[in-house]
Amino acid sequence: MIIEIKSINKTFSDNRPILHNINYCDDLDTLAIIGPSGGGKSTLLRILGGLISPTSGELKVDGQNIEFSENKLILYRRSIGFVFQSKGLFSHLSALENIAMPLINVHGYSKNEAYETTNSLLDRFGLRKDGSKKPNELSGGQQQRIAIARAIAVKPKLLLLDEPTSALDPELTNEVLDMVNELRNDKMSIILITHEMGFAKNACSKVMFLSDGRIIEHDSSANMFSSPKSSELKGFLSKVLEWKI
Amino acid sequence: MIIEIKSINKTFSDNRPILHNINYCDDLDTLAIIGPSGGGKSTLLRILGGLISPTSGELKVDGQNIEFSENKLILYRRSIGFVFQSKGLFSHLSALENIAMPLINVHGYSKNEAYETTNSLLDRFGLRKDGSKKPNELSGGQQQRIAIARAIAVKPKLLLLDEPTSALDPELTNEVLDMVNELRNDKMSIILITHEMGFAKNACSKVMFLSDGRIIEHDSSANMFSSPKSSELKGFLSKVLEWKI
Amino acid sequence: GCNKKEDNALTVGMELAYPPFETKDAQGNPTGISVDFAKSLGEYLGRPVKIENIAWDGLIPALQTGQVDIVISSMTIKEERLEKIDFSKPYAKAMLAVLVNKNSNIKSINDLNQSGKKIAVKLNSTGHIYAQNNLKNAELIVLADESACVTEVVQGKADGFIYDQLTIYRNNQNNLDTTGAIFIPFQDAEYWGAGIQKGNTELKTKVDEFIDKFYSEGGFDKLTEKYLSQEKKTFEDLGFDWFFSLD
Amino acid sequence: MKLLSIFIRQENNKETNLQRAVNIIIACGAFIVFFFWSMKRLNLSFDFSVLLDFKYRLFTGFITTIELSTISLLVSLLIGFLSAMGSKSKILPLSYFCKTYIQFIRGTPMIMQVYLFFYIIGTAWGISSRFIAGVLILSIFEGAYISEIIRGGLDSIDATQLEAAKAVGLDSKQTMRLVIFPQLIARILPALAGQFASIIKDSSLLSIISVIELTQTIREISATNFAIFECYLFLGLLYLSLTFPLSMVTRAVERRFKYDN
Amino acid sequence: MKLLSIFIRQENNKETNLQRAVNIIIACGAFIVFFFWSMKRLNLSFDFSVLLDFKYRLFTGFITTIELSTISLLVSLLIGFLSAMGSKSKILPLSYFCKTYIQFIRGTPMIMQVYLFFYIIGTAWGISSRFIAGVLILSIFEGAYISEIIRGGLDSIDATQLEAAKAVGLDSKQTMRLVIFPQLIARILPALAGQFASIIKDSSLLSIISVIELTQTIREISATNFAIFECYLFLGLLYLSLTFPLSMVTRAVERRFKYDN
Numbered sequence A, B: 001m002i003i004e005i006k007s008i009n010k011t012f013s014d015n016r017p018i019l020h021n022i023n024y025c026d027d028l029d030t031l032a033i034i035g036p037s038g039g040g041k042s043t044l045l046r047i048l049g050g051l052i053s054p055t056s057g058e059l060k061v062d063g064q065n066i067e068f069s070e071n072k073l074i075l076y077r078r079s080i081g082f083v084f085q086s087k088g089l090f091s092h093l094s095a096l097e098n099i100a101m102p103l104i105n106v107h108g109y110s111k112n113e114a115y116e117t118t119n120s121l122l123d124r125f126g127l128r129k130d131g132s133k134k135p136n137e138l139s140g141g142q143q144q145r146i147a148i149a150r151a152i153a154v155k156p157k158l159l160l161l162d163e164p165t166s167a168l169d170p171e172l173t174n175e176v177l178d179m180v181n182e183l184r185n186d187k188m189s190i191i192l193i194t195h196e197m198g199f200a201k202n203a204c205s206k207v208m209f210l211s212d213g214r215i216i217e218h219d220s221s222a223n224m225f226s227s228p229k230s231s232e233l234k235g236f237l238s239k240v241l242e243w244k245i
Numbered sequence C: 001g002c003n004k005k006e007d008n009a010l011t012v013g014m015e016l017a018y019p020p021f022e023t024k025d026a027q028g029n030p031t032g033i034s035v036d037f038a039k040s041l042g043e044y045l046g047r048p049v050k051i052e053n054i055a056w057d058g059l060i061p062a063l064q065t066g067q068v069d070i071v072i073s074s075m076t077i078k079e080e081r082l083e084k085i086d087f088s089k090p091y092a093k094a095m096l097a098v099l100v101n102k103n104s105n106i107k108s109i110n111d112l113n114q115s116g117k118k119i120a121v122k123l124n125s126t127g128h129i130y131a132q133n134n135l136k137n138a139e140l141i142v143l144a145d146e147s148a149c150v151t152e153v154v155q156g157k158a159d160g161f162i163y164d165q166l167t168i169y170r171n172n173q174n175n176l177d178t179t180g181a182i183f184i185p186f187q188d189a190e191y192w193g194a195g196i197q198k199g200n201t202e203l204k205t206k207v208d209e210f211i212d213k214f215y216s217e218g219g220f221d222k223l224t225e226k227y228l229s230q231e232k233k234t235f236e237d238l239g240f241d242w243f244f245s246l247d
Numbered sequence D, E: 001m002k003l004l005s006i007f008i009r010q011e012n013n014k015e016t017n018l019q020r021a022v023n024i025i026i027a028c029g030a031f032i033v034f035f036f037w038s039m040k041r042l043n044l045s046f047d048f049s050v051l052l053d054f055k056y057r058l059f060t061g062f063i064t065t066i067e068l069s070t071i072s073l074l075v076s077l078l079i080g081f082l083s084a085m086g087s088k089s090k091i092l093p094l095s096y097f098c099k100t101y102i103q104f105i106r107g108t109p110m111i112m113q114v115y116l117f118f119y120i121i122g123t124a125w126g127i128s129s130r131f132i133a134g135v136l137i138l139s140i141f142e143g144a145y146i147s148e149i150i151r152g153g154l155d156s157i158d159a160t161q162l163e164a165a166k167a168v169g170l171d172s173k174q175t176m177r178l179v180i181f182p183q184l185i186a187r188i189l190p191a192l193a194g195q196f197a198s199i200i201k202d203s204s205l206l207s208i209i210s211v212i213e214l215t216q217t218i219r220e221i222s223a224t225n226f227a228i229f230e231c232y233l234f235l236g237l238l239y240l241s242l243t244f245p246l247s248m249v250t251r252a253v254e255r256r257f258k259y260d261n
């Protein structure tokens, strides 16, 4: 899928610029966005997902210009899947309902179809017996898996994941990463933000390093980790690797 | 410091046993507790910190028996420092007040003394200019550092840390781990729960592996990671290492 | 701008909480002397009568804003009221009396007009107005419910309760061991009139004509017979003037 | 020891049915004993049979109170909802209009509102039915309070929930119906239940425009039989018979809708 | 276009002072115009000078209302706090005693409570001052509502905050004073402010036992001059002059204590 970002800027109401003139164009299957906290990763991903509008700039997906008006965006959003950094599940709905509700109300599935799809997803993710639990009754890893299941239920062309493993213990982290890795086989394009450098390196074909609202470097993951060019990325990687086993 | 745990059991009100007959005795300077989510790590640490009482069993610290009655516990708690897995700061107090309040109200410092101690701690942790911010205005890493500063302000003999780096980005994780590492020089005994295996291995002298409410293995960190004996620990470590860089 | 005029009905405002003049039967339908009186008035005017039950406080505003055409609710013709509304000629008269607490040693109205004495009155009643104008030394306890006024006297929280003779007599009989009653007239008789919107002289003229006619036909005697035969006898025994003996 | 444990809450904060029953009886008993002791000191005795004569009127008044509060409840929910939305509107005159309404109604006593609305506004615009005027006044009054409750509830809904709704492709009406509304209910139900009880009780203030509801009926009766204590005690019981089941029902609904600890 | 922007809220949800002023004036103006238009239709005209004769009584009534509500506010806070704590107590009879009190008071109309308390309990136990009885009744009534507000606030305090208090070695009194209380204030202040306004307004119900506060004064005056509309409009203004500053003050305090969005 070809993603084209043309001089996108983003400023929130406090007038502090968060993204500075972001330009990027690539035909990608898996892209990892890495970078320090507060660098603007989530903001960029939310623009890519049509959840917020850029202050200026253009976004093209597969050559088609995305118009940032609420009516047009609804259709665009329905074509992609989004997994949030945290709390992305509807807290009043059970795991099952969280997946089934958009299928029924947004994508016009019948109840039967929706529950069939949902159940097969729950099976696939090993969560069949937890389907009736509310998010606060699920462990962090289970919540994250449900969120991913919801995002891929309609087989979107593009899947956006914002730190799908933050706040998880190491076992669960790996469980989620394994699952994302599997999804590559489903012919989805995936863009994800991650702090797991091992995952960015081994499971993603491209990596983008975003710091202070600017793209400092982007390249294939092999190149990025073996020969970082900028001093920022070098510093970031050295710090990140200090306490690794 | 000699910690002696004698057949401690813990059951919450739902009568599901969480800790099964925990026995442990060691003279320790740094102990890392590792293990899968829900294994009872936090529960054990909260018993060690005198925050909750075991259902049965005994706890001795430096040969002295800890009585689990509210009055006796208050004194014990004042002698140790505790850093929580999350949200351990008083949300209505500024960073500075969070550190100074216990000094004044619990340890009888004068206001001047308390603020002097607090300021020197803030300096040490590079947070002087953020002292007047409330917890929700601080980034995750800053909150964690304030929590550690509060715990060590009175130079406790024993410092307990519950996943001090969970939910932090890699840079901040390392910042906090560096800080804990420094504290070893202050002659404090440290017990911490961590998911950072690199840190457990390199910075802690002892490691305990807790799973399903039982101590499966404990040993020096060198031995634990180089030659795990139980199948549980082997499985745990292999999973944890899968996506590492 | 009221839509009542259209159906030609005569809307009569009254507070249906003053038996036997204005009250309700067990089914909650208006009944009493004033109700029958109002119906006769309606017949005389050739208009159907519609009774509106309105709390005492709301009677005058209802008349002012045209929500009712006329108020027939044992209302005394008072100067203060005349500033806001007009009255028909009097159709009845009443005397005030006092219910006193047994222990307060009050023999006359003058005993009440002393500092330290407490007088219970019903808000907005004639007794309230009388006490405000004439018993300035005493402390007034103004209450919304008659039953509260009686309770005040029974419990000795108030020394006296000023109200009409009939009510005072009844409550005295009910509480003989705690209360006494003073029936010595201490003021000129009070005349009840029908309240009419200010400036509506057309209606006032007709109502005045009707009252004369009703008296001459002995209408009130019949109503007395129907509702108050017992009370009339008591009044005669006690030597009080009867409500409808206007001269 | 065993016996004493009836009076102590268990560790897990649960209560057995026996504990509940015994302690409710003790608590209610304490109030009743105190009350009758007070009566004894005054040598009062009650004779509730005096109310029997008025059973038909009491029944009618009771029904009127129920009708009045049920309709007002619905209308005030509507008003409260609209004005809560209005006060959050981007169109400032609308927003301030709603805010002024809320501030004004909450800041002045209902008795004043009743007089001004019924005699001036109501008369000027031809609202002649006391019942309809009563419903309107009560709804406008309670609507201001409900509006604040709803506004508070909306404010407490997490922004991430709305973002999630966007992300799965819900439009704004669906978001309202499928996400905001069910989450709102769970949060505001306790406060709303209190307000419903207030509506039932505040309906008694309409007696000053002679809507003959329960309280006005009792006042009229007490003006006839002068049995003030019997009348008002009975009044309290009748109101309790409405408010108590209401609070039981809302507590049950609350338990069903509750989703976070 | 420039001009229109006065009526539209900015993107960041902030309002300029000009926007605020203009829109408040428009909103208030709309209400006033509507009201006077209604008056015009009825050919009513107001003459507030009739109230001048009573300025001394009005002033006294106003002061009484202020005294009554201030004292009741303090006493009801105390009652509310104690009964909120009591209802959470491990000692079940105490807990149910508090719950029964709250349920009973919230479930019955204040007019009944006023009569029963004043004429039976008050008389039996020798509380003869109307003012003191009034303060007690009002405080007991509002205390039940405040109790529910406090209980809700306590329930919403995060358990981790209490664990943190334990961890730094605070004893239970210090925990209350240094942690629970300041966090509670921030949460319950909006609801409490609403309740304070209710106390001021509900104090008018004490007029049924002839505590001569503001509403009773106005009722007595309107019984003398029959200028009912002038009287009640003025009454509304006087109450607003108390409740409006109160809501401004609490909003300011709220902003100071607020620590989480």
Ligand SMILES: Nc1ncnc2c1ncn2[C@@H]1O[C@H](COP(=O)(O)OP(=O)(O)OP(=O)(O)O)[C@@H](O)[C@H]1O
Pocket (backbone or CB within 6 Å): A012, A013, A014, A018, A036, A037, A038, A039, A040, A041, A042, A043, A044, A085, B169
């Ligand atoms: N709604 C908003 N209003 C104002 N500032 C915002 C808003 N959302 C984000 N920001 C700011 O934008 C900057 C970038 O935030 P963003 O969430 O994109 O960072 P990030 O790279 O995802 O960081 P992290 O790794 O911590 O998730 C931060 O400084 C943040 O404070």
Ligand SMILES: Nc1ncnc2c1ncn2[C@@H]1O[C@H](COP(=O)(O)OP(=O)(O)OP(=O)(O)O)[C@@H](O)[C@H]1O
Pocket (backbone or CB within 6 Å): A169, B012, B013, B014, B018, B036, B037, B038, B039, B040, B041, B042, B043, B044, B085
């Ligand atoms: N107050 C409580 N009441 C009931 N069960 C509890 C309570 N606290 C903890 N538990 C249960 O005890 C078990 C162990 O919890 P604990 O927090 O000690 O795990 P942990 O090893 O720290 O896990 P994590 O790595 O996720 O923090 C869990 O299954 C949890 O559900």
Ligand SMILES: [Mg+2]
Pocket (backbone or CB within 6 Å): A041, A042, A043, A085, A162
């Ligand atoms: Mg982010």
Ligand SMILES: [Mg+2]
Pocket (backbone or CB within 6 Å): B041, B042, B043, B085, B162
């Ligand atoms: Mg834990």
